[in-house]
Amino acid sequence: KEIVLATENRHKEEEIKSILKDLDIEIVPMTSFPDYPTMIEEGATLEENASNKARKVAEFFKKWTIADDSGLEVDYLNGRPGIYSARYAGENCSYDDNNKKLLAELRDVPEEKRTANFRTVVAVASPAGRLFLADGKIFGTIKKHTAGTAGFGYDPVFYVPEYEKTFAELGCEIKNSLSHRAKALQKVKKIIKSLSNS
Ligand code: ITT
Numbered sequence: 001k002e003i004v005l006a007t008e009n010r011h012k013e014e015e016i017k018s019i020l021k022d023l024d025i026e027i028v029p030m031t032s033f034p035d036y037p038t039m040i041e042e043g044a045t046l047e048e049n050a051s052n053k054a055r056k057v058a059e060f061f062k063k064w065t066i067a068d069d070s071g072l073e074v075d076y077l078n079g080r081p082g083i084y085s086a087r088y089a090g091e092n093c094s095y096d097d098n099n100k101k102l103l104a105e106l107r108d109v110p111e112e113k114r115t116a117n118f119r120t121v122v123a124v125a126s127p128a129g130r131l132f133l134a135d136g137k138i139f140g141t142i143k144k145h146t147a148g149t150a151g152f153g154y155d156p157v158f159y160v161p162e163y164e165k166t167f168a169e170l171g172c173e174i175k176n177s178l179s180h181r182a183k184a185l186q187k188v189k190k191i192i193k194s195l196s197n198s
Pocket residue numbers: 006007008009012039041068069070071072085086095151152153154155167179181
């Protein structure tokens with residue numbers, strides 16, 4: 001009754017564990033093993049990247065595995081950075097670099113044109129090669145300045161109109177109740193429950 005979590009991102013790991021905490025399954029981060037495979041993201045979609053990560057790690061450990069691929073799609077930028085969200089400002093760039101670049105690209109863009117969405121695809125892979133996908137999306141806007149300190153990545157600039165706050169201002173508890181990742185993982189819970197009943 002355990003499932004490997006294929007991510008190198010500690011923030012994601014924390015959120016995923018928290019959202020799945022009511023499942024009767026132990027979430028084992030792949031980073032807790034002495035060795036784990038390198039996950040290469042060269043797919044054209046979040047679906048491809050999540051599937052490839054989950055499959056590769058499931059095969060390596062011969063254990064059920066889940067992986068998350070997420071991206072921020074900004075309408076004014078025709079959906080960028082999308083699958084390139086992690087390396088938007090360059091290979092090995094910081095979250096801060098990405099946010100600076102995004103705010104600069106949108107500098108003179110008015111409020112009503114700053115719409116965006118965050119999307120997560122979670123893949124669940126079995127050692128034998130079975131694969132399940134679930135996605136989650138949240139709509140919002142890109143704020144003109146960073147605000148808030150919680151979370152990671154684009155959280156200080158992703159603004160949720162219903163709450164009049166960025167993800168970073170909302171804090172993890174509220175974010176984990178309504179985020180792109182939370183929505184995808186609620187579907188994953190159903191998948192895992194139906195698998196463990198069959
Ligand atoms: P793994 O592939 O190891 O899971 P990663 O950080 O490379 O970790 P992604 O390939 O999915 O993850 O890249 C998504 C990037 O989008 C991530 O690095 C963050 O910058 C950003 N991101 C993802 N989820 C986010 C969230 O909930 N809030 C803010 N930014 C997020």
